[in-house]
Amino acid sequence: MADDYRRQSLELERRIFDLDAKCSGLKAEKPDDDYLQNAASILDKLKSYFRHGGGESSTLSKLLQDYTQVILDITFFEENRLVDLEFPEECSPGKIQQLLQDLTEPEVLSGRLAPGQEVQSVLGLELLECLYWRRGALLYMYCHTLHQRKQWIKKNKETFLKCIQEGVRYLMRMLQVRNSVKLSDGVVLHDTSTANLLSEGVFSDTHLLTMMYIGEMCFWAVKYEDCSVDSTERKEDHLQFRDIGTQILNKYVTACEGPLQGQGWNTENAKEILSILQ
Template sequence: MADDYRRQGFELERRIFELDIKCSSLRTEKQDDDYLQNASAILDKLKSYYRQGGESSNLSKVLQDYTQVILDITFYEENKLVDQEFPEDCSPFKIQQLLQDLTEPEVLAGRLAPTQEVQSMLGLELLECLYWRRGALLYMYCHTLHQRKQWIKKNKDTFLKEGVRYLMRMLQVRNSVKLNDGVVLHDTATASFLSEGIFSDTHLLTMMYIGEMCFWAVKYEDCSADTMDRKEDRLQFRDIGTQILNKYVLACEGPLQGQGWNTENAKEILSILQ
């Protein structure tokens, strides 16, 4: 067991030094990028920690810092893809690479601390962010290319379904607050949000992204080639999109009315999904 822990600890250390090399290389492209600068500063701290013979008692903090580095570096790489409007020749490979990078902190946390819950090692906000970033990346990819009907048909399972799955996981990281569990909230709007599992603007945006991706999946489905699995997929996309967008509309036209949240697109999608 001790040998396994040391071996896995070396794996994390190795990845940190590999990320440092990668970050240095990316900074030659854009030295003043805020995200790369932040990643570089954290990496310097992590390298110093290991050079001083880092202690296992700090594993959670090391994993959290490592996760932040991953988030910063991949954010820079994602922005490059978005700015280039997802070049067809390299985007599928690059996206899979980014998804793998954003999955790694969760995998490492599970391996290095098998008796601990991943969310207790990484923290709720970082775990949410890892799911959000994977789902949002796939949303942006599909948003850029969804007008190409054949592309959607070909890649629905790979990108749309996975994107919805990641975004749904993001919404499920925190449990909604049950108002009858001895929780006293004097602000009824806050109480309404928490009871629905809405903890931030990002949660609301996630709902809209899920609704749009479900709509694209249904809109571009080839009904002429229906199989039982495809029919079930289409029903699942309809059900998820309808449920999530109804919750989105209720929040935006209820407690958030007048706060700048638009529901026109959500209502239009609902009229098609329902």
């Protein structure tokens, strides 16, 4: 047991010091960035823990959660830089793949260092949701930008559709991290509106935004598959996008016009997309 813990700690320690070097380099570019400052603060705490031989006073789960937060903060800075530059064509594909890999690493590392535990029990529901959300939202923003570059899409339609499919997959996983509350499971909820939202898997504004992102991406996929000469080869994907988009946007509209009516959520775009998908 002690040997296993020592091995796990050594791998995590190496990764933390690698992240510290990366964070220091980014801070040299923008020293006043809040996310990089937060990442540096957590890294200082983690480095101190390992340098002073923290032993088992801090659980592996807590160390991995702190490590994940550093990943989220650093990649958020890098994502914002890409968005500000409007995803330059020459470097964006490589940078996006690197960001996706970085945001996947906490899951992979948790599975390797704590093989007997569910990843969600190691990282916690919120961090796991955030990892999926960030990957899906990054691909949504990238596809949203590409969607406006008609000439690029004509030459790179397969790449565009692949990004959409990957983005939808991440966003769907985000929605599935928490099991929606079953009202028949003996759960007592005195607020009917809240009960209805939870039963549909809507736990936050981010969940609603995720639904809208999925709907838009499914619409783009259907649109470009329909006008593709090779669309018959992707018939299953085409039907999947149409079905997923319809199901998710119906949930979105039901929530926004039901329990969340008057809360500022607009359903016009969702309804317009539904009229095309259905």
